[in-house]
Amino acid sequence: xxxxxxxxxxxxxxxxxxxxxxxxxxxxxxxxxxxxxxxxxxxxxxxxxxxxxxxxxxxxxxxxxxxxxxxxxxxxxxxxxxxxxxxxxxxxxxxxxxxxxxxxxxxxxxxxxx
Amino acid sequence: xxxxxxxxxxxxxxxxxxxxxxxxxxxxxxxxxxxxxxxxxxxxxxxxxxxxxxxxxxxxxxxxxxxxxxxxxxxxxxxxxxxxxxxxxxxxxxxxxxxxxxxxxxxxxxxxxx
Numbered sequence: 010x011x012x013x014x015x016x017x018x019x020x021x022x023x024x025x026x027x028x029x030x031x032x033x034x035x036x037x038x039x040x041x042x043x044x045x046x047x048x049x050x051x052x053x054x055x056x057x058x059x060x061x062x063x064x065x066x067x068x069x070x071x072x073x074x075x076x077x078x079x080x081x082x083x084x085x086x087x088x089x090x091x092x093x094x095x096x097x098x099x100x101x102x103x104x105x106x107x108x109x110x111x112x113x114x115x116x117x118x119x120x121x122x123x
Numbered sequence: 124x125x126x127x128x129x130x131x132x133x134x135x136x137x138x139x140x141x142x143x144x145x146x147x148x149x150x151x152x153x154x155x156x157x158x159x160x161x162x163x164x165x166x167x168x169x170x171x172x173x174x175x176x177x178x179x180x181x182x183x184x185x186x187x188x189x190x191x192x193x194x195x196x197x198x199x200x201x202x203x204x205x206x207x208x209x210x211x212x213x214x215x216x217x218x219x220x221x222x223x224x225x226x227x228x229x230x231x232x233x234x235x236x237x
Contacts, residue, residue, distance in 0.1 A: 015165075045227075051209075052211070052230060055225075099165055103223040114167070116165045117165050
């Protein structure tokens with residue numbers, strides 16, 4: 010069966026520090042991968058999605074970047090965090106080649122930038 | 124931009140009552156999905172309804188879709204305290220190379236009192 014791992018669960022970082030959040034998927038190959046940010050427990054904002062290794066699409070211009078160095082690994086990064094980067098970050102995957110495009114989510118990372 | 128808009132934003136009911144949440148969207152869709160999120164956790168897929176379907180059932184869940192009105196509703200019958208969570212609709216836009224992307228609404232916070 011497929012599983013998705015996202016870590017860390019919580020993170021407190023000072024303004025101006027770098028960021029690296031990691032997400033890995035097991036039990037499937039060539040998944041579509043997504044990074045979302047959720048503010049105040051409400052709607053999800055799609056930040057990045059990837060359809061393959063090294064293929065990253067950005068949905069919203071911002072202080073963050075994403076990379077996919079391996080088929081089932083998706084990394085969210087920042088060189089210098091801003092206060093506005095605080096939020097709940099969610100990684101998700103969906104199978105390719107299916108019209109259903111159901112997404113499966115990780116447990117999330119709560120990021121506080123102080 | 125958020126395609127889906129849920130209504131109401133918050134719903135408080137007693138155990139055993141039915142809960143109805145509504146979702147409106149703007150563009151043509153391939154399918155519409157509902158997800159559940161417990162506080163501080165990732166989202167979990169509940170049910171998917173295709174654009175050519177009008178109603179779908181899964182256990183205590185009933186989803187309807189009206190493409191002419193671009194709206195959907197989620198009914199949870201005989202609610203339980205464990206149903207307390209946020210519920211999100213998500214739409215898969217029709218056509219093009221959407222790469223499995225979904226657009227999520229702002230969510231409805233459901234509280235079921237024992």
